[in-house]
Amino acid sequence: MTIVEIFLGIFEGFRVTATVTAFALLFAVPFALIFGVAQYLTKGAVRLIVTSIIEFWRSSAVIILLFVFYYALPVVGIQLPAITVSAIVLGLNTGGYGSQAVRAGLQSLDKGQLEAGMALGLSRRRVLYLIELPQALVRMAPTFINQFIQLVKGTALVSLVTLTDMTFRAKEIAELEYNPVGIYTSLLLAYFVVCYPITVFGRWVELRIGTGRELTSEL
Amino acid sequence: MSFDLAFAASTVPPILSVIGTTIGVALLSCAGASVLGFSFEILRRAGAAPGYALRFVIDFIRSTPVLAWLYFLYFVLPHYGVILPALMVGVLGLSIYFSGYLAEVFKAGIDAIPKGQSEAARALGLNRIDTVFFILAPQMLRNVAAPVGNYFVSILKATPYLAVIAVPEMLGSAFDIASDTYRYAESLTVVGVVFLLLALTIAQAVKLIERKLLQPTSR
Numbered sequence: 001m002t003i004v005e006i007f008l009g010i011f012e013g014f015r016v017t018a019t020v021t022a023f024a025l026l027f028a029v030p031f032a033l034i035f036g037v038a039q040y041l042t043k044g045a046v047r048l049i050v051t052s053i054i055e056f057w058r059s060s061a062v063i064i065l066l067f068v069f070y071y072a073l074p075v076v077g078i079q080l081p082a083i084t085v086s087a088i089v090l091g092l093n094t095g096g097y098g099s100q101a102v103r104a105g106l107q108s109l110d111k112g113q114l115e116a117g118m119a120l121g122l123s124r125r126r127v128l129y130l131i132e133l134p135q136a137l138v139r140m141a142p143t144f145i146n147q148f149i150q151l152v153k154g155t156a157l158v159s160l161v162t163l164t165d166m167t168f169r170a171k172e173i174a175e176l177e178y179n180p181v182g183i184y185t186s187l188l189l190a191y192f193v194v195c196y197p198i199t200v201f202g203r204w205v206e207l208r209i210g211t212g213r214e215l216t217s218e219l
Numbered sequence: 220m221s222f223d224l225a226f227a228a229s230t231v232p233p234i235l236s237v238i239g240t241t242i243g244v245a246l247l248s249c250a251g252a253s254v255l256g257f258s259f260e261i262l263r264r265a266g267a268a269p270g271y272a273l274r275f276v277i278d279f280i281r282s283t284p285v286l287a288w289l290y291f292l293y294f295v296l297p298h299y300g301v302i303l304p305a306l307m308v309g310v311l312g313l314s315i316y317f318s319g320y321l322a323e324v325f326k327a328g329i330d331a332i333p334k335g336q337s338e339a340a341r342a343l344g345l346n347r348i349d350t351v352f353f354i355l356a357p358q359m360l361r362n363v364a365a366p367v368g369n370y371f372v373s374i375l376k377a378t379p380y381l382a383v384i385a386v387p388e389m390l391g392s393a394f395d396i397a398s399d400t401y402r403y404a405e406s407l408t409v410v411g412v413v414f415l416l417l418a419l420t421i422a423q424a425v426k427l428i429e430r431k432l433l434q435p436t437s438r
Contacts, residue, residue: 059418061376064411071403075222153284180294188283195282
């Protein structure tokens with residue numbers, strides 16, 4: 001196999017990489033919004049529960065969560081396909097990070113925004129929808145793009161639970177022929193080709209918004 | 220088959236017996252990633268040409284998954300006659316991967332120091348080296364302490380990835396138990412809980428250090 005054939009062979013796994021990413025977003029975005037807002041609005045015991053749930057998904061090592069859910073759920077009688085388990089674990093982990101961005105974004109708004117909204121006679125909920133969330137989400141856009149990249153890269157893990165993504169394809173090709181340099185260089189390049197345009201887009205958004213904040217996320 | 224609590228308890232001692240490897244790998248990788256990331260950032264400032272080259276290197280690292288780096292180093296280095304223990308390959312992989320993020324942290328930390336600080340130091344007659352050591356470095360350290368601490372927690376959570384290249388850390392030993400007994404749920408759940416507790420403890424410690432020792436002085 002030439003290096004081009006190897007690269008294209010690895011890219012056959014892109015469909016799975018993209019599918020897992022898309023399904024994971026279905027869990028990540030609602031989780032980030034609901035739990036971020038909940039952590040911002042609640043107090044006392046409720047906030048403690050909300051924080052605990054976020055911290056569980058955020059502070060666990062995602063590779064271990066993936067294995068635990070993949071191997072432990074069948075024991076308690078829940079059989080889920082690998083792709084669903086992957087989407088849930090990667091999605092909620094990303095959502096945990098996202099929720100902190102949402103909360104921080106809401107907290108960073110000037111207090112006058114809330115006060116002005118209330119003074120205009122809007123309900124608390126309408127202030128949130130019409131005034132606070134739109135501003136916070138714009139402010140957080142660069143962070144979300146960074147987290148999206150982290151998610152795409154995180155999908156490399158699904159190769160460990162038998163899904164034929166790009167990483168899995170690389171290992172399959174490695175079994176067929178001995179060319180570690182070509183195969184694993186191609187694997188790095190394949191992810192670079194997918195993620196770099198998003199990185200560039202993120203930088204552009206950051207410049208447009210002008211309030212880029214360093215992401216403290218992982219993998 | 221159901222979840223066997225007694226069996227789960229019996230997996231705790233063997234898993235905890237390798238916690239030292241996990242923490243050691245994390246510490247070595249933290250040091251490696253910091254040194255590499257800081258070197259990247261200093262070289263990036265050296266001039267236009269190395270600046271662009273290193274910016275690309277950092278972007279490349281940030282656009283590729285840590286799993287792909289581990290496979291790359293593990294299979295490609297021996298091809299060139301570089302035989303390292305798996306543990307060192309893992310440390311190298313984590314160091315490279317996280318250096319990309321830490322370089323950005325150092326960049327932000329250095330950029331945040333007002334230009335007047337170095338101008339004032341030079342005006343007072345301090346030479347270049349003294350300016351860096353006594354004026355700039357302490358301020359930079361304060362600026363980067365919080366995000367670097369967060370990345371250290373991320374590095375800790377990335378150590379189970381080393382299981383894929385046969386490093387005997389906690390996830391690896393959990394898998395050994397699982398494949399001996401065909402009981403995956405218990406040992407994996409135990410390792411998940413241990414990691415969660417470890418990550419939460421260290422995250423709290425980082426927060427505490429940040430609060431107690433690194434309070435910014437009023438400017």
